[in-house]
Amino acid sequence: MTTTERPDLSWLDEVTMADLERNPYATYERLRAEAPLAYVPVLGSYVASTEEVCREIATSPDFEAVITPAGGRTFGHPAVIGVNGDVHADLRTMIEPALQPAEVDRWIDDLVRPIARRYLEQFENDGQAELVAQFCEPVSVRSLGDLLGLQDVESDKLREWFAKLNRSFTNAAMTSDGEFANPEGFVEGDEAKAEIRSIVDPLIDEWIEQPDDSAISHWLHDGMPPGQTRDREYIYPTIYVYLLGAMQEPGHGMASTLVGLFSRPEQLEEVVDDPTLVPRAIAEGVRWTSPIWSATARISTKPVTVAGVDLPEGTAVMMSYGSANHDTGRYEAPTTYDLHRPPLPHLAFGAGNHACAGIYFANHTMRIALEELFEAIPNLERDTREGVEFWGWGFRGPTSLHATWEV
Amino acid sequence: MTFAVTVGGRSVECDQDQALLDACLRAGVWMPNSCNQGTCGTCKLHVVSGEVDHGSSPVETLSDEERCAGMALACQARPRGDVELRPQGTSAARTANPLRDMVATVREISDIARDTRRILLGLNEPLTFDAGQYVELVVPGSGERRQYSLANTADEDKELELHVKLVPGGVATHGWLFDGLAAGDEVDISGPLGDFHLPPESEDDGGPMVLIGGGTGLAPLVGIVRTALRRHPEREVVLYHGVRGEDELYDGDRLTELAGQYPNFRFVPVLSHEPADGYREGFPTDAFVEDVSTARGWTGWLCGPPAMVEAGVKAFKRRRMAPRNIHREKFTPADA
Numbered sequence: 058m059t060t061t062e063r064p065d066l067s068w069l070d071e072v073t074m075a076d077l078e079r080n081p082y083a084t085y086e087r088l089r090a091e092a093p094l095a096y097v098p099v100l101g102s103y104v105a106s107t108e109e110v111c112r113e114i115a116t117s118p119d120f121e122a123v124i125t126p127a128g129g130r131t132f133g134h135p136a137v138i139g140v141n142g143d144v145h146a147d148l149r150t151m152i153e154p155a156l157q158p159a160e161v162d163r164w165i166d167d168l169v170r171p172i173a174r175r176y177l178e179q180f181e182n183d184g185q186a187e188l189v190a191q192f193c194e195p196v197s198v199r200s201l202g203d204l205l206g207l208q209d210v211e212s213d214k215l216r217e218w219f220a221k222l223n224r225s226f227t228n229a230a231m232t233s234d235g236e237f238a239n240p241e242g243f244v245e246g247d248e249a250k251a252e253i254r255s256i257v258d259p260l261i262d263e264w265i266e267q268p269d270d271s272a273i274s275h276w277l278h279d280g281m282p283p284g285q286t287r288d289r290e291y292i293y294p295t296i297y298v299y300l301l302g303a304m305q306e307p308g309h310g311m312a313s314t315l316v317g318l319f320s321r322p323e324q325l326e327e328v329v330d331d332p333t334l335v336p337r338a339i340a341e342g343v344r345w346t347s348p349i350w351s352a353t354a355r356i357s358t359k360p361v362t363v364a365g366v367d368l369p370e371g372t373a374v375m376m377s378y379g380s381a382n383h384d385t386g387r388y389e390a391p392t393t394y395d396l397h398r399p400p401l402p403h404l405a406f407g408a409g410n411h412a413c414a415g416i417y418f419a420n421h422t423m424r425i426a427l428e429e430l431f432e433a434i435p436n437l438e439r440d441t442r443e444g445v446e447f448w449g450w451g452f453r454g455p456t457s458l459h460a461t462w463e464v
Numbered sequence: 465m466t467f468a469v470t471v472g473g474r475s476v477e478c479d480q481d482q483a484l485l486d487a488c489l490r491a492g493v494w495m496p497n498s499c500n501q502g503t504c505g506t507c508k509l510h511v512v513s514g515e516v517d518h519g520s521s522p523v524e525t526l527s528d529e530e531r532c533a534g535m536a537l538a539c540q541a542r543p544r545g546d547v548e549l550r551p552q553g554t555s556a557a558r559t560a561n562p563l564r565d566m567v568a569t570v571r572e573i574s575d576i577a578r579d580t581r582r583i584l585l586g587l588n589e590p591l592t593f594d595a596g597q598y599v600e601l602v603v604p605g606s607g608e609r610r611q612y613s614l615a616n617t618a619d620e621d622k623e624l625e626l627h628v629k630l631v632p633g634g635v636a637t638h639g640w641l642f643d644g645l646a647a648g649d650e651v652d653i654s655g656p657l658g659d660f661h662l663p664p665e666s667e668d669d670g671g672p673m674v675l676i677g678g679g680t681g682l683a684p685l686v687g688i689v690r691t692a693l694r695r696h697p698e699r700e701v702v703l704y705h706g707v708r709g710e711d712e713l714y715d716g717d718r719l720t721e722l723a724g725q726y727p728n729f730r731f732v733p734v735l736s737h738e739p740a741d742g743y744r745e746g747f748p749t750d751a752f753v754e755d756v757s758t759a760r761g762w763t764g765w766l767c768g769p770p771a772m773v774e775a776g777v778k779a780f781k782r783r784r785m786a787p788r789n790i791h792r793e794k795f796t797p798a799d800a
C-alpha cells in the first residue's frame with residue numbers, strides 16, 4: 058500500500074545531532090506516532106523507529122546490512138556490521154567460536170569474577186564511588202581485553218579508545234548535499250586508530266609467528282591453510298567494531314541497569330537479596346536504555362514498500378533499537394524501569410542475521426559484575442547529591458553514576 | 465489419578481490433588497521452598513510443559529502476568545496432567561531429606577516462659593532432617609496445619625523439640641497446644657520442611673555466624689548453633705534472642721552453658737519493651753549493628769516475626785553481609 062497523504066514532517070528539519078545525543082526519545086516518540094519509517098534530514102537517512110518496522114526490516118530478505126556513512130568513515134571496510142554474503146559469513150565464522158554459549162560457560166566465571174573483585178577492592182571501603190568510571194567500564198573493557206589478547210593494554214586506554222571511536226562513529230550529521238557536516242569530528246577517531254595500530258600491529262606480528270589462545274590470534278589463524286593467516290587489513294575493521302561496541306556496551310548495560318534499579322529502590326532491594334534476579338534486571342535495563350541505541354543500518358536490495366513507504370532499491374534505513382524498545386504498542390509505560398514488567402523479548406541486541414554476536418558473553422559479563430557488586434556492597438545507594446545524565450544517540454548510557462554506602 | 469512430574473531429569477509421581485512440591489520432596493527431589501503456604505514465593509518455578517491448577521496461590525505471590533508466562537508456585541499448584549518443571553535459578557539438584565507423614569506422641573509439655581511452651585514429641589521411627597528445618601502439625605478436628613521449627617540437632621532424631629508461643633484466639637495455640645493437649649496424646653505431623661539449615665558439613669567452612677531469633681524464633685537457632693559449634697568449635701558465633709520482657713526469655717542456662725564450652729560463642733538476650741537490670745535494651749537487630757562493625761564474610765540467620773526478619777536483613781546488609789549468606793525463616797501467620 059502507498060499512502061498518498063503523508064504527514065507533515067517538516068519539524069524534523071529542526072532536529073540537530075546535539076538534540077538527539079542529549080535525548081533522542083522525544084523525537085523518536087513523535088516519529089513512532091507519525092511516521093515509523095521516515096527520512097530524517099540531519100542523518101541523511103531513513104530511520105525505522107517502531108518495534109514492528111525495525112524487526113521487519115532487520116529480518117527481511119529484501120534488505121541486507123550496510124554500515125552508516127560515519128561508521129564506514131571510522132571503521133573502514135570490511136567491518137562485520139556492514140558486509141554481507143561470503144565476507145559476512147567468513148567474519149562471523151571467525152568471531153563466533155569464542156562467543157558460543159558452551160564455550161563462554163567454560164571460562165566466563167574465571168575471567169570476569171576476579172576482574173570485578175579487583176576493581177571492587179579498590180573502592181569498596183571508601184563508602185562512595187563513581188560507578189561508571191570505577192566499575193562498569195573497567196570491568197567491561199578488562200574482560201573483553203583479556204579475551205582478545207590485549208592484556209598489556211591498560212583499561213583506561215581501552216576506555217579512551219572506545220570513547221573516541223564512539224564520537225567518531227556517531228558523528229553522523231550530514232549536509233543537504235550528502236557531505237559530512239563536521240569532518241573534523243573524525244580526527245580523534247583517526248588518532249585513536251593510529252594508536253591502536255601502533256600497539257596491535259606488533260602483537261599481530263607476534264601472533265602470526267606464535268599463535269596463542271587469544272581471540273585475535275584465532276582470528277588470524279582459524280580456518281586458514283597451514284602457514285597462512287588472514288590479512289590484518291581484512292580484520293582491522295572488525296577489531297574496531299570490538300574496540301568500540303563490544304568494549305563499551307556491557308559497561309553501558311550495567312550502568313543503565315543500576316540507574317534503573319536506583320529509580321525503584323524496592324526492586325533494587327529485591328535484586329540485591331536474590332541474585333537470581335540479576336539477569337532479569339539486566340534484560341530490563343538494556344530494554345529501558347538500549348546501549349546500541351541507533352548504530353546499525355540495513356539497505357534495500359530491491360524496490361520495497363515498508364510501513365506504507367515506497368523505498369527504491371539501495372535505500373539505507375537506520376535501525377533505532379533504542380526507540381523500538383520504547384514502543385508503546387508493545388510496552389506499557391516504556392520510560393519506566395520495571396523489573397516485573399512482562400518479560401517480552403526486546404530488540405536491544407538487534408535481530409536477523411546481523412544480530413549481536415556477543416549476547417551470551419555480554420549478558421554473563423554484566424551478570425557476574427553486578428553479582429559481585431551487590432555481594433560486596435549490599436547497602437549500595439545512589440548518591441542523590443549528584444545528578445545522573447545520559448548521553449548518546451548511536452550508543453547510549455549514563456555518563457556518570459555516583460553511589461554511596463555505609464562502611 | 466496420578467501424573468508424572470518431571471524436574472531436572474527426574475520424574476516423580478504426583479497425585480491430582482497433591483502439591484507439586486510435596487510430591488518432589490517426598491521423592492527426595494530438592495527444590496527451593498520456604499514457607500509451604502504460598503506466601504513467600506521461594507518455590508516459584510517454570511512449568512515448561514503440561515498444565516497445572518494454581519489452587520490457592522495468592523496473586524500477591526504469583527501475579528496474573530507470571531501465571532500467563534507459565535510460572536507456578538510449587539507448594540500450591542496441582543498437576544492437571546503430566547508436567548515438566550524448571551526451578552528458577554537452580555543448578556544441580558540436591559537430594560533432600562524425604563518428607564514423611566508420621567504420628568507422634570506427646571512426651572512432655574512444659575511452660576518455659578510467659579505464654580511459651582516447650583513440647584517434646586516422641587517418634588516411633590527416627591526422622592532424617594537438618595537442624596533448623598520445621599514440621600507441620602495437623603490441628604485435630606479442624607484439619608488446619610501449622611508449622612513449628614525443630615530445636616533439635618540432626619542426631620536428636622527420635623524426640624522432636626518445639627517451642628510454641630501462644631497466639632490469643634489462635635486455632636492451633638490457643639485452641640489446642642495451650643488448651644487440651646496432654647502428655648500421651650497422638651499428633652499427626654509431616655516433615656521435615658524448609659531450607660533454613662546449614663550447608664552440608666563438607667561445604668561449611670567454619671566462618672563467623674550471627675543468629676537473631678525473635679521470641680520462639682529462637683527454636684531453630686538452638687539446633688543450628690549447636691550443630692555449627694560442634695563442627696567448628698573455634699568459630700565465632702553470636703546469638704541474639706530478642707523478646708519484649710525478661711519473663712519471655714527461656715533457655716538462658718542452656719545457652720550460657722554452651723558459651724562456657726565454646727570460647728568464641730556469645731549469647732546476647734535483648735529486651736525491647738520492658739527493660740531489666742543486666743540486660744541489653746532495644747531490638748536485637750539494632751544490638752547487632754552496635755556490636756558488629758563489619759559482617760563481610762559472615763553468614764546470618766534470622767528467625768521469628770516477619771518484621772523482625774526484614775529488619776535483620778537490612779541490618780546485615782548495612783554491615784555488608786553478602787545477601788546470599790543471609791538465611792531467613794519467617795513465622796508468617798497462616799492467614800497472612
Ligand SMILES: Cc1cc2nc3c(=O)[nH]c(=O)nc-3n(C[C@H](O)[C@H](O)[C@H](O)COP(=O)(O)OP(=O)(O)OC[C@H]3O[C@@H](n4cnc5c(N)ncnc54)[C@H](O)[C@@H]3O)c2cc1C
Binds near residue numbers: 683795
Ligand atoms: C515456617 C514456619 C515456622 C514456624 N515455627 C514456629 C515455631 O517454632 N514456634 C511458634 O510459636 N510458631 C511458629 N510458627 C508460627 C505457627 O506456625 C503459627 O502460625 C502460630 O502458632 C499461630 O497459629 P494459630 O493457629 O494459633 O493462630 P491462627 O489461628 O493462625 O491465628 C489467629 C489470629 O492471630 C493472628 N496471628 C497469628 N500469629 C500471630 C503472631 N505471631 N502475632 C500476631 N498475630 C498473629 C492471625 O493472623 C490470626 O488473625 C511458624 C510459622 C512458619 C511459617
Ligand code: HEM
Binds near residue numbers: 115138149304307
Ligand atoms: C550489552 C552489551 C551489548 C549490546 C546491547 C549489543 C548490541 C548489539 C546490537 C544492537 C548490534 C546490532 C545488531 C543489528 O544490527 O541488528 C550488535 C552487533 C554486534 N555485536 Fe553486540 N552488543 C553488546 C555487546 C557485545 C559484545 C561484548 C560483543 C563481542 C564480544 C559484541 C559483538 C557484536 C558483533 C560482532 C556485532 C555485529 C554482528 C553482525 O553484524 O553480524 N556485542 N550488538
Ligand code: FES
Binds near residue numbers: 504506537539
Ligand atoms: S510460597 Fe511456596 S514455599 Fe513459600
